[in-house]
Amino acid sequence: MSKEAFKTIHGNVFETPEFLFNTLNKEFNFEFDLACNIENSKCKNFFTEKEDSLLQDWHKIDGWLWLNPPYSPLKPWIVKAQEENAKGAKIVMLVPPHITSRYFQQHLPSEIRFIVGRVPFYLNGKLMKSNTSDSCLLIYDQKVRQPKISYVERDSLK
Numbered sequence: 001m002s003k004e005a006f007k008t009i010h011g012n013v014f015e016t017p018e019f020l021f022n023t024l025n026k027e028f029n030f031e032f033d034l035a036c037n038i039e040n041s042k043c044k045n046f047f048t049e050k051e052d053s054l055l056q057d058w059h060k061i062d063g064w065l066w067l068n069p070p071y072s073p074l075k076p077w078i079v080k081a082q083e084e085n086a087k088g089a090k091i092v093m094l095v096p097p098h099i100t101s102r103y104f105q106q107h108l109p110s111e112i113r114f115i116v117g118r119v120p121f122y123l124n125g126k127l128m129k130s131n132t133s134d135s136c137l138l139i140y141d142q143k144v145r146q147p148k149i150s151y152v153e154r155d156s157l158k
Helices: 003-010 018-028 075-086 102-106
Strands: 032-036 045-048 064-067 090-095 111-116 135-140 148-153
Touching: 018 064, 018 090, 075 090, 075 102, 075 135
Parallel strands: 032 045, 032 064, 064 090, 111 148
Antiparallel strands: 090 135, 111 135
Protein backbone atom coordinates (compact mmCIF):
# COMPACT_ATOMS: atom_id res chain seq x y z
CA MET A 1 0.00 0.00 0.00
CA SER A 2 1.38 3.42 -0.91
CA LYS A 3 2.03 6.06 1.76
CA GLU A 4 -0.73 8.26 0.31
CA ALA A 5 -3.23 5.41 0.29
CA PHE A 6 -2.26 4.49 3.85
CA LYS A 7 -2.66 8.12 4.94
CA THR A 8 -6.04 8.37 3.20
CA ILE A 9 -7.31 5.20 4.86
CA HIS A 10 -5.84 5.70 8.33
CA GLY A 11 -5.20 9.42 8.54
CA ASN A 12 -2.01 10.50 10.22
CA VAL A 13 -3.00 9.98 13.85
CA PHE A 14 -1.20 7.10 15.51
CA GLU A 15 -1.08 6.78 19.26
CA THR A 16 2.09 6.14 21.21
CA PRO A 17 1.84 2.89 23.16
CA GLU A 18 1.39 3.39 26.89
CA PHE A 19 4.44 1.31 27.83
CA LEU A 20 6.74 3.57 25.82
CA PHE A 21 5.26 6.84 27.01
CA ASN A 22 5.09 5.72 30.66
CA THR A 23 8.75 4.65 30.70
CA LEU A 24 9.85 7.95 29.16
CA ASN A 25 7.54 9.94 31.41
CA LYS A 26 9.24 8.43 34.48
CA GLU A 27 12.52 9.81 33.15
CA PHE A 28 11.35 13.21 31.86
CA ASN A 29 8.07 13.98 33.71
CA PHE A 30 6.36 15.51 30.67
CA GLU A 31 4.29 18.65 31.13
CA PHE A 32 2.75 18.90 27.66
CA ASP A 33 1.79 16.74 24.65
CA LEU A 34 2.50 18.82 21.55
CA ALA A 35 0.61 16.77 18.91
CA CYS A 36 -2.40 14.67 19.78
CA ASN A 37 -6.16 14.56 19.84
CA ILE A 38 -8.40 14.52 22.89
CA GLU A 39 -8.72 10.72 22.78
CA ASN A 40 -4.99 9.94 22.68
CA SER A 41 -3.38 12.78 24.63
CA LYS A 42 -0.65 11.61 26.96
CA CYS A 43 -0.47 14.68 29.21
CA LYS A 44 -2.97 16.80 31.10
CA ASN A 45 -1.94 19.74 28.90
CA PHE A 46 -1.85 19.36 25.12
CA PHE A 47 -2.31 20.88 21.67
CA THR A 48 -4.72 19.23 19.26
CA GLU A 49 -4.73 19.63 15.50
CA LYS A 50 -7.29 22.41 15.95
CA GLU A 51 -4.79 24.49 17.98
CA ASP A 52 -2.05 23.85 15.39
CA SER A 53 0.99 23.17 17.50
CA LEU A 54 3.29 24.41 14.74
CA LEU A 55 1.93 27.94 15.33
CA GLN A 56 2.42 27.85 19.12
CA ASP A 57 5.36 29.03 21.25
CA TRP A 58 6.63 25.81 22.80
CA HIS A 59 9.51 27.55 24.57
CA LYS A 60 7.00 29.37 26.78
CA ILE A 61 5.88 26.06 28.31
CA ASP A 62 7.85 25.05 31.41
CA GLY A 63 9.22 21.53 31.69
CA TRP A 64 9.73 18.68 29.26
CA LEU A 65 7.51 18.44 26.18
CA TRP A 66 6.38 15.20 24.52
CA LEU A 67 6.05 15.03 20.74
CA ASN A 68 4.94 12.08 18.61
CA PRO A 69 4.23 14.17 15.49
CA PRO A 70 2.46 13.22 12.30
CA TYR A 71 5.14 11.60 10.13
CA SER A 72 3.79 13.02 6.90
CA PRO A 73 5.27 15.53 6.53
CA LEU A 74 7.93 15.23 9.23
CA LYS A 75 10.20 18.12 8.26
CA PRO A 76 8.08 20.97 9.73
CA TRP A 77 7.99 19.21 13.10
CA ILE A 78 11.75 18.70 13.29
CA VAL A 79 12.42 22.27 12.14
CA LYS A 80 9.94 23.60 14.73
CA ALA A 81 11.55 21.51 17.48
CA GLN A 82 14.97 22.86 16.49
CA GLU A 83 13.72 26.48 16.54
CA GLU A 84 11.93 26.08 19.86
CA ASN A 85 14.88 24.28 21.45
CA ALA A 86 17.14 27.17 20.40
CA LYS A 87 14.76 29.37 22.44
CA GLY A 88 14.92 27.06 25.46
CA ALA A 89 12.25 24.37 24.97
CA LYS A 90 13.11 20.84 26.12
CA ILE A 91 11.55 18.28 23.81
CA VAL A 92 11.50 14.51 23.38
CA MET A 93 10.34 13.43 19.90
CA LEU A 94 9.40 9.95 18.71
CA VAL A 95 10.13 9.83 14.98
CA PRO A 96 11.42 7.57 12.22
CA PRO A 97 15.22 7.87 12.04
CA HIS A 98 15.42 10.13 8.98
CA ILE A 99 18.48 11.90 10.29
CA THR A 100 20.47 12.29 7.09
CA SER A 101 18.25 15.09 5.78
CA ARG A 102 19.96 18.46 5.38
CA TYR A 103 17.43 20.20 7.62
CA PHE A 104 18.13 17.77 10.46
CA GLN A 105 21.77 18.84 10.83
CA GLN A 106 20.91 22.53 11.25
CA HIS A 107 20.38 22.10 15.00
CA LEU A 108 21.28 18.69 16.39
CA PRO A 109 19.49 17.18 19.38
CA SER A 110 21.51 16.54 22.52
CA GLU A 111 20.74 12.83 22.26
CA ILE A 112 19.49 10.31 19.71
CA ARG A 113 18.18 6.97 21.01
CA PHE A 114 17.57 4.37 18.32
CA ILE A 115 14.86 1.91 19.32
CA VAL A 116 15.78 -1.66 18.38
CA GLY A 117 12.53 -3.42 17.47
CA ARG A 118 9.56 -1.77 15.80
CA VAL A 119 7.26 0.29 18.03
CA PRO A 120 3.65 -0.97 17.91
CA PHE A 121 1.38 2.05 17.41
CA TYR A 122 -2.35 2.26 18.06
CA LEU A 123 -5.11 3.67 15.87
CA ASN A 124 -8.43 4.54 17.49
CA GLY A 125 -7.37 2.57 20.56
CA LYS A 126 -6.60 -0.61 18.61
CA LEU A 127 -3.14 -2.09 18.12
CA MET A 128 -1.97 -1.80 14.51
CA LYS A 129 -0.91 -5.13 12.99
CA SER A 130 2.44 -3.82 11.77
CA ASN A 131 4.73 -0.83 11.74
CA THR A 132 6.77 -0.45 8.58
CA SER A 133 9.31 1.96 10.00
CA ASP A 134 12.00 2.00 12.64
CA SER A 135 11.81 4.60 15.41
CA CYS A 136 14.15 6.80 17.38
CA LEU A 137 13.91 9.38 20.11
CA LEU A 138 15.32 12.84 19.49
CA ILE A 139 16.02 14.57 22.79
CA TYR A 140 16.40 18.32 22.51
CA ASP A 141 17.79 19.61 25.79
CA GLN A 142 20.58 21.94 24.75
CA LYS A 143 22.42 22.67 21.53
CA VAL A 144 25.40 20.37 21.00
CA ARG A 145 27.95 19.75 18.28
CA GLN A 146 27.78 15.97 18.59
CA PRO A 147 24.74 14.29 20.10
CA LYS A 148 25.02 11.33 22.41
CA ILE A 149 23.89 8.29 20.43
CA SER A 150 22.57 5.13 22.05
CA TYR A 151 20.46 2.09 21.29
CA VAL A 152 17.63 0.87 23.46
CA GLU A 153 15.73 -2.40 23.12
CA ARG A 154 12.02 -1.81 22.61
CA ASP A 155 11.15 -4.58 25.05
CA SER A 156 13.29 -3.03 27.78
CA LEU A 157 10.92 -0.06 27.67
CA LYS A 158 7.99 -2.24 28.78
